[in-house]
Amino acid sequence: MVATDLDFNATSERVSELRENLAEVRQRVQQASSSGRSPTLIAVSKYKPASDIQALYEAGQREFGENYAQELADKAAVLPADIKWHFIGTLQSNKAKGLASIENLACIQTLSSAKAATALSKALPANRPTPLNVLLQVNTSGEDAKSGVDPLTPDHAPQADLISLARHIINECPRLHLQGLMTIGSLTESLSSDEKPNADFERLKQTRDLLEAALTKEHLSGKWGEEGRLLLSMGMSKDFEAAIKSGSDIVRVGTSIFGFRQPKAGATALA
Ligand SMILES: *Cc1c(COP(=O)(O)O)cnc(C)c1O
Numbered sequence: 001m002v003a004t005d006l007d008f009n010a011t012s013e014r015v016s017e018l019r020e021n022l023a024e025v026r027q028r029v030q031q032a033s034s035s036g037r038s039p040t041l042i043a044v045s046k047y048k049p050a051s052d053i054q055a056l057y058e059a060g061q062r063e064f065g066e067n068y069a070q071e072l073a074d075k076a077a078v079l080p081a082d083i084k085w086h087f088i089g090t091l092q093s094n095k096a097k098g099l100a101s102i103e104n105l106a107c108i109q110t111l112s113s114a115k116a117a118t119a120l121s122k123a124l125p126a127n128r129p130t131p132l133n134v135l136l137q138v139n140t141s142g143e144d145a146k147s148g149v150d151p152l153t154p155d156h157a158p159q160a161d162l163i164s165l166a167r168h169i170i171n172e173c174p175r176l177h178l179q180g181l182m183t184i185g186s187l188t189e190s191l192s193s194d195e196k197p198n199a200d201f202e203r204l205k206q207t208r209d210l211l212e213a214a215l216t217k218e219h220l221s222g223k224w225g226e227e228g229r230l231l232l233s234m235g236m237s238k239d240f241e242a243a244i245k246s247g248s249d250i251v252r253v254g255t256s257i258f259g260f261r262q263p264k265a266g267a268t269a270l271a
Contacts, residue, residue, distance in 0.1 A: 010051040019059045019105040022258045023226035023238075028262060029251065039244055042086050044236075044254030047261045050075050056257070057083065063106070065252050067097040076102050087183075088252060090147055093119040100132075102125045107133040109233055109252075114151050114168045131177040135233050136165060137209055140200035141186035148183065150201045151209040162207065163214050168202040170223045171216070178224040180231030180249065181208050185239070201234050201246035208232055 010018070022043070029041050044065040045053050053064055057080055066072035069090030078087055084106035084189040087099055091108060093116045099105060100123035111117055112135045124132055139148030149162045156163070169178045185200030208230050216223060225232065233250035235243025255261065 006093050010049075010055045014052070014097035015055045017259075018055045018257065021259075022056055022059055022061060025253055025256050027110040028241060029244065032241040037249075039248055040250045042088075042141045042250060042252045043257050044088065044252050045075070045200045045258065046071065046089075047253065048258045050078055052258060053079055053083075065109075065254075069098045072105075073098055073102055076104060086252075096120040097123045105132065107135065107179065109135040109250075110137045110147065111135065111169075112147055113167070114172075117165070117169050117173050117176060122174045124175040126175075128175060131175050133179040134169065134176050135180045135182040135231070136162060136178070138162065138181050138183045138204055140207075146184055151207040152214075153206075154210065157208060158214070160213060162211060166215060166224070167218070167220070170220050171206060178230075180229075180233065181211070181224065182250075184236070185234060197246055198239065198242050201243055201248070204232055204234055205207055205247055 018187045026041060031038060033039055034041040040063060042063045042065040043056055043061050046065075046067045053075065062082065063086065064150045065086040065088045066075065069087070072085055074081070076245070081104055081129065082235060083104055085102060085104055086106055088110055091110045091112070096116060101118060106219040108120065111120070117134070120132070120134075137148035137153050139146050140151050149165060150160070151164055152160055166178055169176050181204055183200060183204045185204075186196065212225070212230055214255070215221065221228065232247060233252065234246070235241075235250045235251035237253050237256040240253055243251060
């Protein structure tokens with residue numbers, strides 16, 4: 001069970017530990033982003049109690065990531081309304097409704113099918129002030145265990161899955177805004193070398209450039225991205241600095257902020 005009861009507070013030791021971890025990660029993010037542009041840091045709080053999130057909120061953190069729809073809903077119900085929640089878990093179409101009803105859901109980072117996109121767009125309330133940001137999950141490492149659409153290569157077909165999905169969201173899902181791309185990548189890849197750029201991150205970057213070109217060619221510009229660019233969500237505790245150096249706009253950091261997670265029985269954290 002995930003504790004969502006805010007009647008108890010984190011102990012003062014836990015509060016200091018979380019604050020120190022957050023400050024350190026923020027500093028590392030800053031140092032890795034030379035160009036002055038500051039990537040968004042998402043604190044990945046899966047399995048962690050609401051009291052931990054509240055402590056980080058009080059330290060100024062607003063963006064949090066969760067992997068399970070019910071856990072996100074439970075936490076959103078008891079935590080401050082100006083938290084920006086990112087859903088980063090496997091998205092099942094039957095979970096779209098529950099997620100769509102969370103008012104301060106800021107982004108779904110793991111969209112990978114037209115079916116889920118349609119379900120989500122239909123489930124979102126008509127009076128939502130702005131469309132819901134979505135990122136398309138790309139399986140850059142090609143592992144069967146990871147979800148996501150295949151990356152694009154320079155010889156991609158005009159009807160490649162990723163392009164079709166992007167087109168579907170832009171043309172058929174008025175309550176969604178295609179904001180960018182997300183990948184998990186293979187950890188062995190990122191740990192293999194400090195000098196050579198991570199191949200999965202490079203593949204996501206190339207995919208982003210090719211998708212932007214394809215959408216621009218179809219005169220779909222202005223209907224996606226931020227200021228004409230699709231954002232990239234890549235980098236976790238073990239590789240966020242490398243990801244930022246490769247041009248990541250959004251990093252998702254759990255363990256380095258919250259400490260180790262107790263794996264949930266029967267659930268894979270990285271699915
Ligand atoms: C759990 C998770 C993270 C955070 O991983 P850490 O290694 O703990 O930083 C990031 N992204 C996704 C998709 C996750 O499932």
